[in-house]
Amino acid sequence: MSQLNYGEVSSSQRVDSANLRIYDRNIPSQLLQPYLSVRPVMTKYSLMPIVDPRAPINVPMEQLPIYNTEKVFNPGNATAPWSGYASNVNVESDLQNRIFALQKCSQAVYVPSSESDLYKFGFKPNNESAQPFPYLFKDEQFSDFNPNPENIGFGVFQNATRQQLKTVGDFYANKDVYNCVNDLIEQKTQQKDVKPPNSKSENKQIKK
Known part of the structure:
Protein backbone atom coordinates (compact mmCIF):
# COMPACT_ATOMS: atom_id res chain seq x y z
CA MET A 1 0.00 0.00 0.00
CA SER A 2 1.63 3.19 -1.14
CA GLN A 3 1.65 6.55 0.53
CA LEU A 4 -0.65 8.15 -2.07
CA ASN A 5 -3.62 5.82 -1.88
CA TYR A 6 -3.44 5.17 1.87
CA GLY A 7 -6.17 7.70 2.64
CA GLU A 8 -8.38 6.46 -0.21
CA VAL A 9 -8.68 2.80 0.80
CA SER A 10 -11.37 1.40 3.04
CA SER A 11 -10.95 0.27 6.62
CA SER A 12 -11.20 -3.41 5.65
CA GLN A 13 -8.29 -3.04 3.23
CA ARG A 14 -6.22 -1.40 5.96
CA VAL A 15 -6.99 -4.31 8.28
CA ASP A 16 -6.01 -6.80 5.57
CA SER A 17 -2.72 -5.02 4.91
CA ALA A 18 -1.97 -4.97 8.65
CA ASN A 19 -2.72 -8.70 8.87
CA LEU A 20 -0.40 -9.39 5.94
CA ARG A 21 2.43 -7.48 7.57
CA ILE A 22 1.86 -9.38 10.81
CA TYR A 23 1.88 -12.68 8.92
CA ASP A 24 5.15 -11.75 7.19
CA ARG A 25 6.77 -11.77 10.62
CA ASN A 26 6.30 -15.56 10.66
CA ILE A 27 8.35 -16.07 7.48
CA PRO A 28 12.16 -15.76 7.43
CA SER A 29 13.73 -13.27 5.08
CA GLN A 30 15.58 -16.08 3.24
CA LEU A 31 15.95 -19.85 3.38
CA LEU A 32 17.57 -21.22 6.53
CA GLN A 33 20.01 -24.11 6.55
CA PRO A 34 18.08 -27.31 7.47
CA TYR A 35 19.58 -29.89 9.81
CA LEU A 36 18.33 -33.46 9.74
CA SER A 37 18.76 -35.69 12.75
CA VAL A 38 19.89 -39.27 12.12
CA ARG A 39 17.29 -41.74 13.30
CA PRO A 40 18.35 -44.98 15.04
CA VAL A 41 18.17 -48.26 13.18
CA MET A 42 16.75 -51.42 14.71
CA THR A 43 19.43 -54.13 14.85
CA LYS A 44 17.72 -56.77 16.94
CA TYR A 45 16.29 -58.82 14.10
CA SER A 46 18.95 -58.03 11.52
CA LEU A 47 21.28 -60.73 10.25
CA MET A 48 24.34 -58.54 9.80
CA PRO A 49 24.01 -55.45 12.05
CA ILE A 50 27.37 -54.08 10.92
CA VAL A 51 25.85 -53.13 7.56
CA ASP A 52 23.93 -49.86 7.43
CA PHE A 73 15.49 -12.38 9.90
CA ASN A 74 14.53 -15.53 11.79
CA PRO A 75 11.00 -15.58 13.28
CA GLY A 76 11.97 -18.43 15.63
CA ASN A 77 13.67 -18.19 18.99
CA ALA A 78 15.82 -21.27 19.71
CA THR A 79 15.60 -23.09 16.39
CA ALA A 80 18.06 -20.99 14.40
CA PRO A 81 20.72 -22.76 12.29
CA TRP A 82 23.56 -24.07 14.39
CA SER A 83 26.18 -22.66 12.00
CA GLY A 84 25.43 -19.13 13.23
CA TYR A 85 26.21 -20.08 16.83
CA ALA A 86 29.25 -22.18 15.95
CA SER A 87 30.83 -19.34 13.97
CA ASN A 88 30.37 -16.85 16.83
CA VAL A 89 31.81 -18.84 19.72
CA ASN A 90 34.70 -16.40 20.05
CA VAL A 91 32.29 -13.47 20.07
CA GLU A 92 30.36 -15.06 22.92
CA SER A 93 33.60 -15.59 24.83
CA ASP A 94 34.44 -11.90 24.43
CA LEU A 95 31.00 -10.83 25.64
CA GLN A 96 31.23 -13.01 28.74
CA ASN A 97 34.87 -12.03 29.43
CA ARG A 98 36.07 -15.62 29.30
CA ILE A 99 39.32 -14.53 27.66
CA PHE A 100 40.46 -12.69 30.82
CA ALA A 101 41.21 -14.10 34.23
CA LEU A 102 39.32 -13.01 37.33
CA GLN A 103 40.77 -9.61 38.16
CA LYS A 104 39.86 -6.04 39.05
CA CYS A 105 41.54 -4.37 36.10
CA SER A 106 39.70 -2.44 33.41
CA GLN A 107 39.96 -5.20 30.82
CA ALA A 108 37.84 -7.49 33.01
CA ASN A 126 14.00 -6.88 1.83
CA ASN A 127 10.66 -5.25 1.07
CA GLU A 128 11.19 -1.51 1.38
CA SER A 129 7.60 -0.24 1.42
CA ALA A 130 6.75 3.45 1.45
CA GLN A 131 6.01 5.00 4.82
CA PRO A 132 2.35 6.15 4.82
CA PHE A 137 9.87 9.89 12.54
CA LYS A 138 10.71 13.47 11.58
CA ASP A 139 13.18 15.27 13.83
CA GLU A 140 11.73 18.68 14.58
CA GLN A 141 14.08 21.67 14.73
CA PHE A 142 13.00 24.21 17.33
CA SER A 143 14.28 27.77 17.63
CA ASP A 144 16.54 28.73 20.50
CA PHE A 145 14.88 30.03 23.65
CA ASN A 146 15.83 30.94 27.17
CA PRO A 147 14.29 28.43 29.60
CA ASN A 148 15.12 30.69 32.57
CA THR A 167 10.33 38.86 42.70
CA VAL A 168 9.22 37.12 39.51
CA GLY A 169 7.07 39.51 37.48
CA ASP A 170 7.91 42.48 39.72
CA PHE A 171 6.63 45.74 38.23
CA TYR A 172 9.62 47.65 39.54
CA ALA A 173 11.89 45.69 37.21
CA ASN A 174 10.26 47.34 34.21
CA LYS A 175 10.12 51.13 34.27
CA ASP A 176 7.56 51.41 31.48
CA VAL A 177 5.09 49.18 33.26
CA TYR A 178 5.77 50.99 36.51
CA ASN A 179 4.99 54.36 34.92
CA CYS A 180 1.78 53.06 33.38
CA VAL A 181 0.62 51.78 36.74
CA ASN A 182 1.36 55.13 38.36
CA ASP A 183 -0.65 56.93 35.69
CA LEU A 184 -3.63 54.67 36.29
CA ILE A 185 -3.42 55.27 40.03
CA GLU A 186 -3.34 59.04 39.55
CA GLN A 187 -6.35 58.94 37.24
CA LYS A 188 -8.36 56.99 39.79
CA THR A 189 -7.46 59.42 42.58
CA GLN A 190 -8.50 62.40 40.43
CA GLN A 191 -11.84 60.78 39.70
CA LYS A 192 -12.45 60.32 43.42
CA ASP A 193 -11.73 64.02 44.14
CA VAL A 194 -14.30 65.24 41.59
CA LYS A 195 -17.68 65.47 43.36
CA PRO A 196 -20.80 64.39 41.54
CA PRO A 197 -23.48 67.05 40.80
CA ASN A 198 -25.98 65.52 43.24
CA SER A 199 -23.72 65.76 46.25
CA LYS A 200 -24.94 66.56 49.77
CA SER A 201 -23.31 70.03 49.85
CA GLU A 202 -25.25 71.21 46.79
CA ASN A 203 -28.50 69.90 48.25
CA LYS A 204 -27.93 71.92 51.42
CA GLN A 205 -27.36 75.13 49.42
CA ILE A 206 -30.55 74.59 47.47
CA LYS A 207 -32.57 74.19 50.70
CA LYS A 208 -31.18 77.45 52.10
Missing part, protein backbone atom coordinates in the same frame (compact mmCIF):
# COMPACT_ATOMS: atom_id res chain seq x y z
CA PRO A 53 20.39 -50.76 6.28
CA ARG A 54 19.48 -47.16 5.45
CA ALA A 55 18.68 -46.39 1.85
CA PRO A 56 21.17 -44.02 0.20
CA ILE A 57 20.07 -40.43 -0.38
CA ASN A 58 20.08 -39.43 -4.01
CA VAL A 59 19.11 -35.77 -3.52
CA PRO A 60 22.00 -33.69 -2.16
CA MET A 61 21.29 -31.17 0.57
CA GLU A 62 21.48 -27.55 -0.46
CA GLN A 63 24.30 -25.70 1.25
CA LEU A 64 23.21 -22.24 2.36
CA PRO A 65 25.47 -19.47 3.69
CA ILE A 66 26.27 -19.23 7.38
CA TYR A 67 23.38 -17.84 9.39
CA ASN A 68 23.93 -14.22 10.42
CA THR A 69 21.49 -12.37 12.65
CA GLU A 70 22.46 -9.02 11.12
CA LYS A 71 21.43 -10.04 7.59
CA VAL A 72 18.77 -12.72 8.00
CA VAL A 109 34.75 -5.36 32.22
CA TYR A 110 33.23 -5.48 28.75
CA VAL A 111 32.44 -2.04 27.31
CA PRO A 112 30.62 -2.13 23.95
CA SER A 113 31.90 0.03 21.15
CA SER A 114 29.94 3.05 20.00
CA GLU A 115 29.95 1.56 16.49
CA SER A 116 28.28 -1.70 17.59
CA ASP A 117 24.69 -2.67 16.86
CA LEU A 118 23.80 -1.66 20.41
CA TYR A 119 23.78 1.96 19.25
CA LYS A 120 23.39 1.62 15.46
CA PHE A 121 20.61 -0.29 13.73
CA GLY A 122 21.96 -1.86 10.55
CA PHE A 123 19.25 -4.36 9.61
CA LYS A 124 17.74 -3.67 6.17
CA PRO A 125 14.45 -5.38 5.27
CA PHE A 133 3.10 8.65 7.58
CA PRO A 134 6.24 10.58 6.54
CA TYR A 135 6.17 12.92 9.56
CA LEU A 136 6.07 10.09 12.11
CA PRO A 149 14.19 34.26 31.60
CA GLU A 150 13.90 35.42 35.22
CA ASN A 151 17.43 34.15 36.04
CA ILE A 152 16.28 32.06 39.00
CA GLY A 153 18.73 29.70 40.64
CA PHE A 154 21.81 31.28 39.10
CA GLY A 155 24.10 30.14 41.90
CA VAL A 156 25.87 26.81 41.97
CA PHE A 157 24.81 26.08 45.55
CA GLN A 158 22.48 27.59 48.18
CA ASN A 159 19.90 29.05 45.81
CA ALA A 160 17.10 30.73 47.74
CA THR A 161 14.54 29.89 45.09
CA ARG A 162 11.65 30.46 47.49
CA GLN A 163 12.70 34.08 47.95
CA GLN A 164 13.65 34.52 44.29
CA LEU A 165 10.22 33.43 43.15
CA LYS A 166 8.64 36.36 45.03
